Amino acid sequence: SYELTQPPSLSVSPGQTATISCSGDNLGNKYASWYQHRPGQSPVLVIYHDSRRPSGVPERFSGSNSGNTAILTISETQALDEADYYCQTWDSSSNYVFGTGTKVTVL
Amino acid sequence: EVQLVESGGGLVDRGGSLKLSCAASGFTFSASAMGWVRQAPGKGLESVSAINAAGTTTFYADSVRGRFTISRDNDKNTLYLEMNTLKAEDAALYYCAKEGSSWSYGHWGLGTLVSVSS
Numbered sequence: 001s002y003e004l005t006q007p008p009s010l011s012v013s014p015g016q017t018a019t020i021s022c023s024g025d026n027l028g029n030k031y032a033s034w035y036q037h038r039p040g041q042s043p044v045l046v047i048y049h050d051s052r053r054p055s056g057v058p059e060r061f062s063g064s065n066s067g068n069t070a071i072l073t074i075s076e077t078q079a080l081d082e083a084d085y086y087c088q089t090w091d092s093s094s095n096y097v098f099g100t101g102t103k104v105t106v107l
Numbered sequence: 108e109v110q111l112v113e114s115g116g117g118l119v120d121r122g123g124s125l126k127l128s129c130a131a132s133g134f135t136f137s138a139s140a141m142g143w144v145r146q147a148p149g150k151g152l153e154s155v156s157a158i159n160a161a162g163t164t165t166f167y168a169d170s171v172r173g174r175f176t177i178s179r180d181n182d183k184n185t186l187y188l189e190m191n192t193l194k195a196e197d198a199a200l201y202y203c204a205k206e207g208s209s210w211s212y213g214h215w216g217l218g219t220l221v222s223v224s225s
Binding site: 001031033035037042043044045048049052054084086088089090095096097098099100102 | 142144151152153154157166169202207208209210211212213215216217218
C-alpha cells in the first residue's frame with residue numbers, strides 16, 4: 001500500500017515560516033492536498049492540487065510538489081496556525097492516503 | 108452551504124455492529140463521491156472507505172475490508188457505513204467527507220464517536 005511520511009512535530013516562532021514535508025514514492029506524479037486539524041474541530045482543507053488554495057484560506061498557506069516530496073509552507077505564522085497538519089494523496093491501489101501528520105507548535 | 112451531519116455512533120461490545128449515517132445538504136449529493144475517515148485516540152487520520160457518486164464503485168482500507176460496508180441513498184442524500192465484527196482498534200471519531208477537486212476532501216462533518224468495549 002502507498003504511504004506518506006511526515007515529520008512528527010515542528011516548532012516555529014510567531015512571524016516566522018513553517019515548512020512541513022511529506023514524502024512518498026513518486027509523489028510528484030500525483031496530486032497532493034493538505035489539511036489543518038485543530039483539536040476538537042473537523043479537518044480543514046488548506047491546499048489541494050499541490051498548490052491551490054480553497055476560498056477563504058489565507059495566502060500565507062502555500063504548497064509545492066515535486067519528485068518524492070510535497071511541501072506545505074506557512075508564512076508569517078500566527079498562534080492560530082497551531083494545529084496538526086496532514087498531507088494526502090490519491091493512489092489507484094490505496095485510494096485516499098493520509099500522511100502520518102505533523103504537530104505544529106507556535107511559540 | 109455544504110453540510111454533513113453524522114449520526115449512529117455509540118458504545119458497542121467487541122464483535123458487535125453499528126451503522127453510521129451521514130445526512131448531506133447544500134450540494135448535489137448524487138454528483139459527489141463521498142468517504143469515511145476516522146481518527147483513533149492519539150492517532151492520525153485514516154481513510155476507511157469511499158464510494159463514487161453513483162454508488163457503483165467502493166474502496167475499503169485493508170483494516171476494515173470484509174467487515175465494513177459503505178453505501179449511499181441518493182434519493183435521501185445520505186451516506187452510510189455499516190460496521191460489523193467491531194474490534195477495539197475500530198474505536199475512533201468517524202468523519203463523513205465530500206470529495207472535492209483533484210481527489211481532495213473539501214468538506215467534512217463534525218464526526219460521530221464509536222467506542223468499542225472489551
